[in-house]
Amino acid sequence: MDQPxxxxxxxxxxxxxxxxxxxxxxxxxSTPKLALKPDExxxxxxxxxxxxxxxxxxxxLLDATPPRSFDPDTQxxxxxxxxxxxxxxxDDAGLPAIQLLLARDASVKITSNTGATALHFATSKGNIDVVRTLLDAGASAxxxxxxxxxxxxxxxxxxNMPLVKMLLGRGRSPVDATDVDGCTALHHAVGEGHGDVAVELLRVxxxxxKRDGEGKLAIECAPDKSVREFVLRRAEMEGLEVEGG
Structure with missing residues (x-):
């Protein structure tokens, strides 16, 4: 039998x-062209x-590939x-690499097959320094x-409160944009039980x-009574109105 x-x-x-x-x-x-060879x-x-x-x-790897024959945005x-x-x-572990890639003109605007950008991925992992670096490099929130x-x-x-504030402030992100389920950031914050973030979104x-695709207000997405009461109590303390509360 043949051996692999x-x-x-x-x-x-x-x-x-x-x-x-x-x-x-x-x-x-010995074989510098290997740097440009894609795997399966x-x-x-x-x-x-x-x-x-x-x-x-x-x-x-960057030093071994001449700029004219190398695309840092290869997908x-x-x-x-x-x-x-x-x-x-x-944990922002990729920041040194990101700085090297940006120095070789890597684009912050490329999207993956799911339409996500590097900023989406960095945000999902709570990488505050990376998000800041990407925004400074022209990434759009x-x-x-x-x-x-x-x-x-x-x-x-x-x-992630610091990222919410950064995306709204430096990133100028729309606060009420809806996703395919009709959910705003407020729906997600309340639905996942992050009352402090929900109050910050109300504050700005x-x-x-706004109702999601199922007709629910954000406050109606609270996973339990304690989250609902926390949001309503904090909102009242700050003079914020909450529809459905």
Whole structure:
């Protein structure tokens, strides 16, 4: 019976993923074109390097690819760019890589197959420094993904107050935009039990009278009585009206 081949068809991808610096340098010296070879998922070695928190590996791959023959926005089969991958690493771990990619003119405006931008991914992971960096680089907080969600919807859903404030302030995100389910950021904040975020959205003018696709007001999405009462009590203390309260 034939034995499966033991040779790695993508040695540079493996070296990048495992941050094997010596192997990476050797392969780039002997066969530099490997840096531009996509694997079966359409990923370059750089995509895999960006799944790590090892900037030297990323820098080595960037240095080995002349700008004229290298596209930092190459998308894999899911539409992810290296910048998106770095933006999605938790705890702002991808920030050094993002800075390297932006220095090579990586775009913050590319969307994945689901319509999400790097800003969507960074927001979902609560990466405050990354979100700030992407906004400074021109990322728009006004772009919806294919579910109709802005980064603000995601920030509200995970209850990240600093990101909610940043997206509304520096990002100038619309506060009452609805997703495909008719939900606003306020619906998501209340529905996930983040009463403090819900009150902040009301404070900046969120419309508590908007109904989602099922006809529900945001306050009617509260998961329990305690969340509902918290929002109503805090809103009353601040002189804010809540429709349906």
């Amino acid at each position: 081949p033991t040779t790695d068809p993508y040695p540079l991808h493996t070296a990048a993923r495992l941050t094997q610096t010596h192997t990476l340098d050797s392969l780039l010296t 998922d359409g990923r370059l070695p750089l995509h895999w390097a960006c799944t790590t928190t090892h900037p030297p590996t990323i820098q080595a 894999d089969t899911s539409g992810w760019t290296p910048l998106m991958i770095s933006s999605s690493l938790p 006004r772009v919806k993904d294919k579910r109709g969600q802005l980064p603000l919807h995601r920030a509200a859903a995970v209850g 003018g969120a419309d508590s009278g």
